[in-house]
Amino acid sequence: MPLVSTASVYIGTRFLLAIFGVFGLCTVLIFMIDFVELLRQAGKYGSVPGYKLAWITLLRLPAYTEILLPFAVLVGSISALLMLSRKSELAVMRAGGMSVWQILRPGACVGLLLGLLSSTAFNPLAANARDRSEKVYSKAFGRESSPLGKGAAGTWLRQDGTDGQSVLTASSAKEKGAVLGTVTAFVYDKNGRFSERVDAAEARLYDGFWLLRPALVSRMGREPEKFNSYLLSTYLTPERVVDALGSVISVSFWELPDLIYVTERAGLSASRLRIQYELLLSRPLLCVAMVFLAATVSLRSFRSGGIQTMVVTGMVGGFGFFLFAEISRQIGTAGLAPVWAAVWVPVLLAILVSVTVLLHQEDG
Incomplete structure (x- = not known):
């Protein structure tokens, strides 16, 4: 039992570091893109100091990056499992009697915890930072960063x-x-x-x-x-x-229930709000689904070959899932399907398909 516990902590740490690595890389890229866009706006609307542009970018960064967490979990999980496989650590664990479910349990727990923290803590932080960035933007550029957006x-x-x-x-x-x-x-x-x-x-x-x-x-x-x-x-x-x-980008997870009630009382459609709330509720389970999806293409031994093909297959499957989830979300927003179905069905379907593939790989 102590060996299993130590192995679980080790695997969980590998998952956590890989996910943070992917998330950090995506964050840096988004920061650079948004900072360049602010530089363009500074040249168009007036000179603004570079440090103030960087501060605005930092404040807007959490709102832009929180939706990347499921993608980071997918790519990070693939990376973590491939690293374990490359060093033959997975083979040793399997030889020691660990099943695929015992190996994936720490990763699933990490994904579940990150999803919970993202919805309940990081999302409110991102909403508040986004609100503050609009005020700083207004003072710096002398114009409003309007929630009405373009058009x-x-x-x-x-x-x-x-x-x-x-x-x-x-x-x-x-x-x-x-x-x-x-x-x-x-x-x-x-x-x-x-x-x-x-x-x-x-x-x-x-x-x-x-x-x-x-x-x-x-x-x-x-x-x-x-x-x-x-x-x-x-x-x-x-x-x-x-x-x-x-946009609902500046609305906190904890504010959404009251906002849905007031919006419906005002005679407005709350479908986008309900979709956003369900998306935040489903994010922990979505992160678990990404771990299982990553495992379907990452548990093969390096000696068996075909790793590149499996990884490409996993990435294509992941993008296909995100595309399917976005289409489903748009259907729910348009009122063509129940909100809960538009959000939860893709997540549950991804878990069921991934678990089925893993069962087939494990037991034949």
Whole structure:
């Protein structure tokens, strides 16, 4: 038993180091790419010190790299198992009576732990860092890094409130979507009939209402009227409006349940939020699936040959799985399949296929 325990710690350490190595390499590449993009923007919008660009890049880095964890687990697991096989350590362990499941158990535990930490700790850290990076970006460049993203003018927000529903669009957004610029709102009464159109230079979100000012209100059969301020009721809150306007990248795992509730109450579709929440919930099991998938192509002895072919097969299978998972996610977002099925079915399918292959390799 002590030998098994020592071997498990050794195997787990190999998995952990290999995964961190792959993740670190990907992180460096992403940092360089994003830093070069910020340099391009600095040349376009104004001179910004290099250290400030580097700080913005570092703050944005966690949000960009957290989605790479499953890929790092896949490649790192393949690397760890191949290193053990190259040094004949796998052959010695198998000769000592260890089954493939005992060999993979430390790696699966490492993947499970990394997935849990990624969803519950790293994701909130990435969301907070992303939010702070937008503020630093705004001060450095003198313009907002808008959550509306590119093509913001085509983004429409449908909402509900105590006075009825309304639809609005804006050309820009800041403060995580709580302040909109150049706003147009189409207001409907409680019976769903069109009431008026409101054009404003700015809209600021408070608890229970938008404050638009200055506002130009146009009604059927009446001349447009100008108001210094105009109140538009909404069930959205300043803390929960960001995803209705754009990406969920700045929303923490712990904030998603409340955000889903408020978004649905406001009459908005919460499918993207539910998909994101299910993805974070499934990430630990996804990392375990990547360990099993890596094992299907990495347990063969180097003396038997064909290692390169097996590794290429594993990488192609991994990319195929990620493509299938992305297609499934898009289907769930479009409402063509239940959210839980769109997220969990690819993960469970990967585990079932990998375990079947491993059983066949182990027992014939």
